[in-house]
Amino acid sequence: MFLVGEAEPSAGIPGDDDDRTIDVRDLRMRYGTTDVLAGVTFDGRPGEVIVLLGPNGAGKTTTIEILEGFRMRSAGEVTVLGADPARGGERWRARVGIVLQSWRDHSKWRVRELLEHLGLYYRAFATDPGRQPWDVDDLLAAVGLTGQANAKISSLSGGQRRRFDVAIGIVGHPELLFLDEPTAGFDPEARREFHDLVHEIADDETTILMTTHDLDEAEKLADRILILAGGTIIADGSPDELSRRVSGQAEVRWCLDGTRYVHSTGDATAFVRDLFRQHDDGISDLEVRRASLEDTYMTMVQQFEAGRRSAAVREFEVVTSR
Numbered sequence: 001m002f003l004v005g006e007a008e009p010s011a012g013i014p015g016d017d018d019d020r021t022i023d024v025r026d027l028r029m030r031y032g033t034t035d036v037l038a039g040v041t042f043d044g045r046p047g048e049v050i051v052l053l054g055p056n057g058a059g060k061t062t063t064i065e066i067l068e069g070f071r072m073r074s075a076g077e078v079t080v081l082g083a084d085p086a087r088g089g090e091r092w093r094a095r096v097g098i099v100l101q102s103w104r105d106h107s108k109w110r111v112r113e114l115l116e117h118l119g120l121y122y123r124a125f126a127t128d129p130g131r132q133p134w135d136v137d138d139l140l141a142a143v144g145l146t147g148q149a150n151a152k153i154s155s156l157s158g159g160q161r162r163r164f165d166v167a168i169g170i171v172g173h174p175e176l177l178f179l180d181e182p183t184a185g186f187d188p189e190a191r192r193e194f195h196d197l198v199h200e201i202a203d204d205e206t207t208i209l210m211t212t213h214d215l216d217e218a219e220k221l222a223d224r225i226l227i228l229a230g231g232t233i234i235a236d237g238s239p240d241e242l243s244r245r246v247s248g249q250a251e252v253r254w255c256l257d258g259t260r261y262v263h264s265t266g267d268a269t270a271f272v273r274d275l276f277r278q279h280d281d282g283i284s285d286l287e288v289r290r291a292s293l294e295d296t297y298m299t300m301v302q303q304f305e306a307g308r309r310s311a312a313v314r315e316f317e318v319v320t321s322r
């Protein structure tokens with residue numbers, strides 16, 4: 001994970017003295033003649049879990065790889081932990097944890113052996129007492145691999161290998177963690193344990209930027225959702241904020257004297273307060289529902305694509321009428 005012989009971090013974007021760990025402005029990426037990223041802007045702060053969503057091919061991995069320093073951007077300003085990732089040196093890299101979409105090396109090593117080895121590597125850079133590398137036994141327990149400590153990496157199952165990838169990503173106690181579809185192949189129990197682990201890591205003031213296609217997972221983990229489509233961020237907000245933006249209405253359901261009621265309201269809190277004022281103990285099975293992240297995501301992406309289609313039709317009409 002270390003790239004030797006690189007320059008040490010350059011200064012960040014001039015004038016930035018706040019606590020931003022990620023600062024991306026007008027990021028552009030062109031492959032050949034195709035613009036995959038056409039002006040992506042967002043930021044991230046300590047302890048924030050940011051989930052990047054978007055259809056296949058939207059450019060999520062491209063964005064993450066640019067921020068990791070693995071891919072050169074075409075244009076735009078990117079600052080990650082105060083440095084341009086294209087020029088981040090070893091010291092900078094030791095502050096960043098990475099779980100790639102697929103990572104198929106080190107197969108001859110044993111699980112504990114490799115984690116201990118990487119821990120030593122990170123220890124050389126760990127000046128902050130709060131960011132010393134994980135104790136390997138604690139780490140193995142945290143990712144559910146205690147039983148595989150002495151197994152060859154090549155013998156791990158798909159889900160165990162993914163847990164191991166996560167262990168490699170966090171062993172150095174990073175300030176910033178990139179997770180590209182980290183739970184692909186996890187069974188439900190491993191997924192739940194992973195979610196607890198993500199919360200713990202974020203509680204440690206680590207910024208987490210992750211991609212997933214599991215919208216239920218995104219809703220559980222994200223402080224902030226970014227939706228990438230058509231090369232730009234079409235939505236940026238907490239799952240609740242995005243849900244309110246798509247549908248201002250919440251649905252309140254309750255039972256009263258054995259009858260089930262449903263009511264849509266823009267102010268669920270005031271409505272429920274009134275309901276209890278009127279019926280107090282008579283109310284049971286109360287539920288307040290907003291659009292799920294899945295509903296919100298589908299609506300936003302479909303609206304965006306419909307907008308693009310009608311803009312293309314308008315442009316076609318203008319061109320053909322000339």
Ligand SMILES: Nc1ncnc2c1ncn2[C@@H]1O[C@H](COP(=O)(O)OP(=O)(O)OP(=O)(O)O)[C@@H](O)[C@H]1O
Nearest residue numbers: 031032036054055056057058059060061062063211
């Ligand atoms: N090295 C490359 N050369 C040319 N095109 C590329 C390259 N890497 C990615 N692309 C293209 O860029 C687009 C974005 O790819 P990327 O992998 O970033 O998308 P993604 O949002 O992560 O997709 P997925 O959800 O399928 O993982 C795709 O159309 C892909 O084919």
